[in-house]
Every structure is written in structure tokens, then in C-alpha cells.
Amino acid sequence: MKDEMTTRLERCYTGVVHDVMRAMGLKNFTLPAEIRPNMPEKVLAGPAFTIDGRVDPTADPHQTLLEWTGLLSKAKAGHVWVSQPNDRVVANMGELSAETLKNKGVLGCIADGYVRDSNFLLALEFQTWSRGYTPRDVVGYWLPRAFDVDIKIGDVVIAPGDYMIGDRDGLIRIPQAQVEEIxxxxxxxxxxxxxxxxxxxxxxxxxxxxxxxxxx
Incomplete structure (x- = not known):
């Protein structure tokens, strides 16, 4: 399910991609260093399926799960799930969601927030980048606002279809229009x-x- 560009990008590493993009005069493409991988020995690469979310502490529990599962159903095979939850309280990825995404052919997850079920994620070998872990879930608290829209993580704007590469050193966003050149x-x-x-x-x-x- 991986496209040719993803396969080529997997053979690269973030240090050399960074240096190439810096030499091209590009700016604001390195994600915050605090976002770390659960499997640092592996490279994560692929085009971004972007998610924007919002906190609503009064949300109906049924509605949060209905919208979350609906979001999972829209995820694209051969892509990386890239989420700006706009929250640092609940987990925005867990075992059943990761199982669903992996079975759909999603390559991994990048969340500018927390995740949970970390041992299950490792057992699944589902590459997951996050700022940390918490057992608290989205129920009655968090809702997706949009998908396939521009999101911002740190000072990096990520558009749908931009390519991501992550390894032990960190994460980089590559503009889709320049990915072949880079x-x-x-x-x-x-x-x-x-x-x-x-x-x-x-x-x-x-x-x-x-x-x-x-x-x-």
C-alpha cells in the first residue's frame, strides 16, 4: 500500500533530509523535539492524513465515540495519521483505534498530544509518535473538528498529502510539491x-x- 515515494523516503534519514531542505532555503519543517516515537529503531514515512480536533468537556459520550469511529473510517491507506488535537489531557490514539488503522493500511500515527495502550501499540508494531502517555480517553471530552485540512504542529504547517519522515532523531514535514526534488x-x-x-x-x-x- 506504500507508494514509490514513501519507499524511497524510508531509505533516507532525517538528518540528511533536514540538510537538503536547509540548503534549499526552506524554513519551519522540523517538528517539536518533544514528540517522540514508541519504536525509535524504525523509520516512519508517508503522506499525511491530517486531523484537527477540539476540546468540549460537555460533549455527550456517545457523540464523542460516534465521531471518533467515523474519523477512523475516513483514514487513508498508505498514509500517516497526523493529528493536532489541540489538547494535552486525553489520549488521541489507543489499541482498538491503532488496530483499525493498521488493518486499513495506515502506516503510523503522529499526535501532538498523548496516546495510551502503549504496550498494545508496541505489540501491534504500530508506529506511534506522541508527547507522552495517559490512560484517559476522549469520551465525553474531545471531538474531531476536521480532517484533510492544514494543521500546525509547533511552527510547522502540515497540509494534507505533505510527506512526513521520522526516525530516532525526530520528525520532518516535506512539502508535497517538492518531495521529488528533496x-x-x-x-x-x-x-x-x-x-x-x-x-x-x-x-x-x-x-x-x-x-x-x-x-x-
Whole structure:
């Protein structure tokens, strides 16, 4: 269910993608460092299915679950669930939701908030990025406001279909319109880094290696 760009992006890493985008003069593409992965050994990559949410402490419990399950049904295969819940109280991902999304072919979850059922998420191998964990759920408290809309996490605006890449170092948003150019440049940079690495291992002075290859 992954597209070709996702497969190529999975072979990259955030450090090289960051450097490529910085060199292009792009700004505000690195998500807050406090958002961390439950499986840091894995790379998460793919286009974003975006969610915007709101808090309503007076919400009817049935309505919150009705709207949450309706949102799950709209998630897109081959995409990453990227949520701005506008809340730091309840969990915006859990076991049954993750099971549903994984079965639909969703690649993983990024939530600018909390999640729960962390042991189940690990057992499912459902890549989940969050600011932390809480057992408290959305019932009677939180509602989705919109999906497939622009959202903002930290100083990063994420549009539907923008590509995400995350690894142990953090998360980056890649504009959909420039993803081919950026990934191709990252692939080339990785190839050059391999030459620098080979030179260093052969005993070449690091400054000489930098001047020879233009990268370090």
C-alpha cells in the first residue's frame, strides 16, 4: 500500500533530509523535539492524513465515540495519521483505534498530544509518535473538528498529502510539491556521504575529505 515515494523516503534519514531542505532555503519543517516515537529503531514515512480536533468537556459520550469511529473510517491507506488535537489531557490514539488503522493500511500515527495502550501499540508494531502517555480517553471530552485540512504542529504547517519522515532523531514535514526534488537530493547526499565515510575510514584528513567532496 506504500507508494514509490514513501519507499524511497524510508531509505533516507532525517538528518540528511533536514540538510537538503536547509540548503534549499526552506524554513519551519522540523517538528517539536518533544514528540517522540514508541519504536525509535524504525523509520516512519508517508503522506499525511491530517486531523484537527477540539476540546468540549460537555460533549455527550456517545457523540464523542460516534465521531471518533467515523474519523477512523475516513483514514487513508498508505498514509500517516497526523493529528493536532489541540489538547494535552486525553489520549488521541489507543489499541482498538491503532488496530483499525493498521488493518486499513495506515502506516503510523503522529499526535501532538498523548496516546495510551502503549504496550498494545508496541505489540501491534504500530508506529506511534506522541508527547507522552495517559490512560484517559476522549469520551465525553474531545471531538474531531476536521480532517484533510492544514494543521500546525509547533511552527510547522502540515497540509494534507505533505510527506512526513521520522526516525530516532525526530520528525520532518516535506512539502508535497517538492518531495521529488528533496528526496532525489537526499539520495544523492547519502551517496556522497558514503564516499566521505570511506575516505575517513581510509585515513583521509577530515578537512581534506570535506574539501574533496563538499560534504561532512
Amino acid at each position: 528526496v532525489a537530493a537526499a539520495e544523492q547526499a547519502i551517496a556522497t556521504e558514503n564516499l566521505v565515510r570511506k575516505a575517513i575510514l581510509e585515513g583521509v584528513d577530515p578537512q581534506e575529505a570535506y574539501l574533496r567532496f563538499g560534504k561532512f
